[in-house]
Amino acid sequence: MFNYVHLLHALQKRLKDDFYLAMITLVGIMITVFVTPYAVYRLITGNWIVGIADFCIVFSAIISVFFAWRTGDTVKPGQFLACIFCVGAGIVAVNLGVNGLFWIYPLLVFIFFLVSGRRAVVLSSILLFTLVMVELSKAGSVFASHYQMMSFIVTAFICSFFAYVFAYRSQLQRKELKQLASIDSLTGAGNRHTLNTELELAVQLNQKLQSRYGLILFDLDFFKQINDKYGHKVGDETLINLVPLIQSLIRQTDKVFRFGGEEFLVLLRDIEPATLFPIAEKIRQGVEQHLTLPDGKPVTLSAGVAMLLDNEEWEQWLHRADVALYQAKNNGRNQVVAA
Ligand SMILES: Nc1nc2c(ncn2[C@@H]2O[C@H](COP(=O)(O)OP(=O)(O)OP(=O)(O)O)[C@@H](O)[C@H]2O)c(=O)[nH]1
Numbered sequence: 001m002f003n004y005v006h007l008l009h010a011l012q013k014r015l016k017d018d019f020y021l022a023m024i025t026l027v028g029i030m031i032t033v034f035v036t037p038y039a040v041y042r043l044i045t046g047n048w049i050v051g052i053a054d055f056c057i058v059f060s061a062i063i064s065v066f067f068a069w070r071t072g073d074t075v076k077p078g079q080f081l082a083c084i085f086c087v088g089a090g091i092v093a094v095n096l097g098v099n100g101l102f103w104i105y106p107l108l109v110f111i112f113f114l115v116s117g118r119r120a121v122v123l124s125s126i127l128l129f130t131l132v133m134v135e136l137s138k139a140g141s142v143f144a145s146h147y148q149m150m151s152f153i154v155t156a157f158i159c160s161f162f163a164y165v166f167a168y169r170s171q172l173q174r175k176e177l178k179q180l181a182s183i184d185s186l187t188g189a190g191n192r193h194t195l196n197t198e199l200e201l202a203v204q205l206n207q208k209l210q211s212r213y214g215l216i217l218f219d220l221d222f223f224k225q226i227n228d229k230y231g232h233k234v235g236d237e238t239l240i241n242l243v244p245l246i247q248s249l250i251r252q253t254d255k256v257f258r259f260g261g262e263e264f265l266v267l268l269r270d271i272e273p274a275t276l277f278p279i280a281e282k283i284r285q286g287v288e289q290h291l292t293l294p295d296g297k298p299v300t301l302s303a304g305v306a307m308l309l310d311n312e313e314w315e316q317w318l319h320r321a322d323v324a325l326y327q328a329k330n331n332g333r334n335q336v337v338a339a
Contacts, residue, residue: 019174020074023113027081028065032058050100053091060084078114085111086127093142094134101142101152104131105159112163120167124160128153186236187243189264190257198255198267199314205269206308214276216266216283217321218303221333223262230294238299242291249286250279265321273307280305280336288334302328306339 015022039054061084064077089107093100104127112120135142135149143149182194190198205211220226220238227235239262246256246266254268268279280303291299304324308317320339328337 014069018072018074019170020078020114021068021072024068024074024077024081025065027110027114028061031061047095050092050095053088053095057084057088060088079119082111082114082120082123086123090127090130093131097142098144098148104152104156108156108160109163112160112167117164117168121160121164124156128156184258187239187258189243190255192257192260195257195259195265195267196314198257199318202267202269202308203312203314203317206310211269212271212273213308214268214271214273214305215308215317215321216268216276216280216303216305216336217259217318217325218264218266218280218283218301219325219329220262221300221302221329226293226299234294238291238293242287242299245286245290246283249283271307276305276307277336277338284334284336300334302333303336304328304339305336 015025035054035058039051039058042048042051042054060081064081068074068077085107089100089103092103108124111123114120115123131142132149132153143152182191183189184191199215202211202213206213220242223235223238226238239258242264243256243258246264250256250266250268253270254266257265257267259265266280266283268276271279284301284303288298288300293299302325304321304327306317306321306324308314324337324339328335331337
C-alpha cells in the first residue's frame, strides 16, 4: 500500500529545507484561496479584463508551484510569478482604481521574497512608475486625487523598504545558519552531516556520470597522549592547524571533513585509482613534516584509502577505508594502507 505518512514527511522536509520552495508554495496557496473568489465575481459581474487578469494570476501561481516542486528550481518560477503579479496587479489597479490598489501592498511584500532584492526593487519601481504615468496621462483613472497618489506612493515605498530589509536579513541569517550547520565549529572542516550528504551524492554521480571518487580516512596517532602530555588546548590547536595544512596539500575541488574526534576524511572527485595512494602518502608526509607539537616533535597520522567501486553503497565504501585504516594502525601507525 502507498505510504502516505512517508510521503507527507518527505514533503514537510522539502518545505523545511528549501525556504524559496516554501515561499512559492505559500504565495501560491494564498493567491489561489483569496484571488479565485474575486476572479469568479468579476466574471459574473461582467468585468472581463479584471476577471481574466485575476485568473491568469491564479493559474500562474498554480503552475509555478507545480514547476518548483517537480524540478526543484525555485528561481525561474519565482521570477515568473513576480512578473505576472506586477503585470496583473497593474491591470487590476488601472481597471478598478482605488479598490484595486489595496492588492499592491501584499504584492510588494511577496515579490521581495520571490526574487532577489535588486530584481524586486526594479519590478516594484516599474509597477509604481507605470501607475503614476497612467494617472498623469489621464487624471482620475487610478487615483481619486494627486494627494491620494502621493500618499499611496509614500506608503508603498515604506512597505517595499521594510519588505526589502526583512527579506535581506532573513536571507543573510539563512546563509549563516546553513554554514554553521555544515561545518565543524572547532576546525572549520565539513561536519559529519555534510559528509554523509556528500558521500551519497558521490555514489549518485558515480552511477549516473561514472565520476571516479576516492576517499582518504585518517586518524592522528596517539592523540590521547598529546592531550595528556601537552594539555587539551594544544590538542585543539593541533586539530585546528591540521585542516588548512591538509587543504594546502590537496586540490581545491577535494573536500576535508571531520569524521569525529581526531579522525578526518578527504573526499576526492575525478581521481585515478593509481594517484589516490600517492596523495594520501603526500598528506601523511606533509603532516609529519609541518605539524609539530610545542617541543618540536612531529604529529603523525595513519590512513586508509579506498576508491568507490561500481554499484557500491557509500557505507560499504567507508567501511573498506575504515578497515584499511585499522590495518595501518595495527601495522605500527604513521602509514597509509589501501583497501
Ligand atoms: N583536544 C581534543 N581532543 C579530542 C577532541 N576530540 C577527541 N579528542 C581526544 O582524542 C583522543 C583519541 O584517543 P584514542 O581514540 O584513544 O586514539 P589515539 O590516542 O589517537 O590512539 P590511536 O588512534 O590508536 O593512535 C581522546 O582522548 C579524545 O578525548 C577534540 O576536539 N579536542
